[in-house]
Amino acid sequence: MQWTKQNEQTVYENRWFTVNLADVELPDGRHLDHFLIRLRPVAVATVVNEANEVLLLWRHRFITDSWGWELAAGVVEDGEDIAAAAARELEEETGWRPGPLHHLMSVEPSNGLTDARHHIYWADEGEYLGHPVDDFESDRREWVPLKLIPDMVARGEVPAANMAAALLLLHHLRLGQDTLP
Numbered sequence: 001m002q003w004t005k006q007n008e009q010t011v012y013e014n015r016w017f018t019v020n021l022a023d024v025e026l027p028d029g030r031h032l033d034h035f036l037i038r039l040r041p042v043a044v045a046t047v048v049n050e051a052n053e054v055l056l057l058w059r060h061r062f063i064t065d066s067w068g069w070e071l072a073a074g075v076v077e078d079g080e081d082i083a084a085a086a087a088r089e090l091e092e093e094t095g096w097r098p099g100p101l102h103h104l105m106s107v108e109p110s111n112g113l114t115d116a117r118h119h120i121y122w123a124d125e126g127e128y129l130g131h132p133v134d135d136f137e138s139d140r141r142e143w144v145p146l147k148l149i150p151d152m153v154a155r156g157e158v159p160a161a162n163m164a165a166a167l168l169l170l171h172h173l174r175l176g177q178d179t180l181p
Contacts (some may be wrong), residue, residue, distance in 0.1 A: 001026045006064045008036075012047055016040070016075070037114040043085035044073040044118055044166065047098050047126035052174050053165065055126070057138035061159075068159040069144065069152065070139075086121040091121060094141045095132040098123035104169060109162045120166045125156070146171045 008022040018038040025031055047055045056069045074091040077087040083101050091097050101121040108117055132141070144152075149171045158164045 003027070006031070012074055013034070022087065035113075037116075039075075039114055039116040041076040041082060041085075042116060042118040043076050043082050043089055044071050044120040044162070045086035045090040045098055045101060045122065046071045046166075046170075047090070047096055048122045048146065048170060048174055049125070049143060051143075053098060053143035054146055054149070054170060055090075056142055057093060057141065058140045059138040064159070066159055067139075068097075069157055069167075070138075070160055070163050071120070076119075081117045083121055086119065090126075090133040091132075093132055093137045095130050096128055097128040099125035099127075104166055104173075107162050107165060109160075118162045122166075122170060128166050146174055174176070 004025045006025050009019045010018055011021050016039070020036050020038060022034045022036055023031055024034045029158075049055075055072075057072060058067065059070055060067050066155075072086075074085070074089040076082055080088075083103070086101060087098050096116040098121075101123050103123050104120045106117055106119045108115075110116065114128040116123040149158075149167045152158055153164045153168060158167060
């Protein structure tokens with residue numbers, strides 16, 4: 001069963017996002033108004049070191065008033081290469097410049113409301129350049145053993161679904177084992 005968008009008009013717009021109202025036709029011919037948010041792509045990156053520790057940020061999200069572990073992330077600027085944006089965000093938010101980036105996954109974290117796509121990359125080496133320029137993005141940055149990730153996700157310490165999915169996939173790829181029953 002497929003919904004069909006008949007038209008779409010902008011209700012609000014700024015440099016970060018656009019809120020639109022769409023007229024959607026259901027398979028039975030009924031129509032409904034559906035708000036949606038158009039967003040720029042988001043680039044995400046981390047480093048996993050030789051000790052199988054992953055570089056994470058501990059941060060507060062005021063919208064949900066919650067703390068949690070995340071990967072460095074931000075919007076892709078107009079004309080910017082997605083992998084380059086991921087490397088830029090990692091350096092700005094952690095002070096680490098990644099080695100060659102590997103694409104891990106791309107996800108649509110809330111595709112019933114927004115067209116956001118998050119492109120997640122990782123490197124197996126990095127160079128510390130110094131204190132992060134955007135240190136206001138997180139309370140602290142830490143190397144966390146990948147072996148701890150499944151339990152951290154289960155305890156809700158990685159609340160963002162895209163971050164949890166990426167970290168669990170990295171855990172699986174690097175440690176090569178399933179720890180879930």
